Amino acid sequence: MTSAFCLLDDSIVPLAEARIPVTDHGLLYGDGVFEGIRFYHGQPFLLDEHLRRLRDSAQAISLSLPWSDSALRDSITRLIEVFGHGEGYIRLIVTRGDGPLGIDPAACPKPRLITIVDELNMIAEEKRRTGIDIVIASTRRMPPDSLDPRIKSLNYLNAILARIEANRCGADEAVMLNHQGLIAEGTADNVFIVSQDRLLTPPVSAGALAGITRRLIMGLAKDVGIPCLETDLAVCDLHSADECFLTGTGAELIPVRHVDGRAVRRCPGPVFTRLQSAFRDYITKHCQEDNT
Numbered sequence: 484m485t486s487a488f489c490l491l492d493d494s495i496v497p498l499a500e501a502r503i504p505v506t507d508h509g510l511l512y513g514d515g516v517f518e519g520i521r522f523y524h525g526q527p528f529l530l531d532e533h534l535r536r537l538r539d540s541a542q543a544i545s546l547s548l549p550w551s552d553s554a555l556r557d558s559i560t561r562l563i564e565v566f567g568h569g570e571g572y573i574r575l576i577v578t579r580g581d582g583p584l585g586i587d588p589a590a591c592p593k594p595r596l597i598t599i600v601d602e603l604n605m606i607a608e609e610k611r612r613t614g615i616d617i618v619i620a621s622t623r624r625m626p627p628d629s630l631d632p633r634i635k636s637l638n639y640l641n642a643i644l645a646r647i648e649a650n651r652c653g654a655d656e657a658v659m660l661n662h663q664g665l666i667a668e669g670t671a672d673n674v675f676i677v678s679q680d681r682l683l684t685p686p687v688s689a690g691a692l693a694g695i696t697r698r699l700i701m702g703l704a705k706d707v708g709i710p711c712l713e714t715d716l717a718v719c720d721l722h723s724a725d726e727c728f729l730t731g732t733g734a735e736l737i738p739v740r741h742v743d744g745r746a747v748r749r750c751p752g753p754v755f756t757r758l759q760s761a762f763r764d765y766i767t768k769h770c771q772e773d774n775t
């Protein structure tokens with residue numbers, strides 16, 4: 484049995500009891516950034532990469548972080564210890580903090596750090612094995628000159644609109660196109676396809692978050708000899724893919740069974756299965772109990 488906790492103002496409280504003022508601009512305006520980090524065998528996975536991205540996102544929105552990496556690491560370690568289970572999920576959230584009504588960030592003197600530990604089960608186990616159904620949403624990914632998708636901000640409404648479309652169709656997830664009609668990413672994950680024995684994924688410049696899992700999978704593909712290419716993908720590429728899967732911290736690797744009602748040829752396919760096992764091996768190697 485596990486329970487969720489929150490570290491706030493240096494105290495750890497059960498998540499259900501954690502409270503912040505309603506004047507926080509994270510709540511009022513989605514003004515803030517966050518990271519989702521999994522831990523395995525009691526060890527945070529790819530933490531350096533997550534802390535780096537948190538700092539990049541914060542810098543991009545002119546939010547200065549008064550906490551050192553080692554302070555953030557300590558918070559995470561404390562929460563993993565109280566969680567009581569070796570596997571789970573950390574949500575590191577930094578908001579602009581409290582301020583008067585009105586969006587001006589300059590009126591918020593002190594950012595707020597909220598750190599949560601919980602389970603995260605985005606997809607039922609059965610579907611992780613058999614594959615999920617996705618649709619291509621009509622809601623386009625925000626163009627980089629409006630809100631750069633590389634910034635992992637607290638404002639997910641763009642993705643939520645796409646997810647509402649998926650829900651309406653009875654699908655499990657939506658993939659979003661960029662303003663040119665090319666594949667960008669899922670609502671909370673990156674997209675890969677296999678075509679003619681090559682692994683393909685859209686470049687980040689197509690309008691995706693620079694996914695940490697995405698980058699790991701591209702590296703693992705190289706290690707196991709699967710040719711992998713970042714390239715523009717059109718809707719037709721997804722509709723005619725030999726394999727399709729999604730990656731993300733929450734998602735891990737999820738095979739896709741249908742795209743817009745069209746059956747993907749192989750699900751889960753051999754490339755997915757190979758990478759899934761390389762991913763598991765990588766976790767085992769890098770998150771051992773004695774690996775401090």
Ligand SMILES: Cc1ncc(COP(=O)(O)O)c(C=O)c1O
Nearest residue numbers: 671672673692694695696731732
């Ligand atoms: C919009 C979006 N794309 C992609 C991803 C996957 O990124 P990562 O592998 O770093 O978790 C996420 C994860 O939160 C996301 O929110």
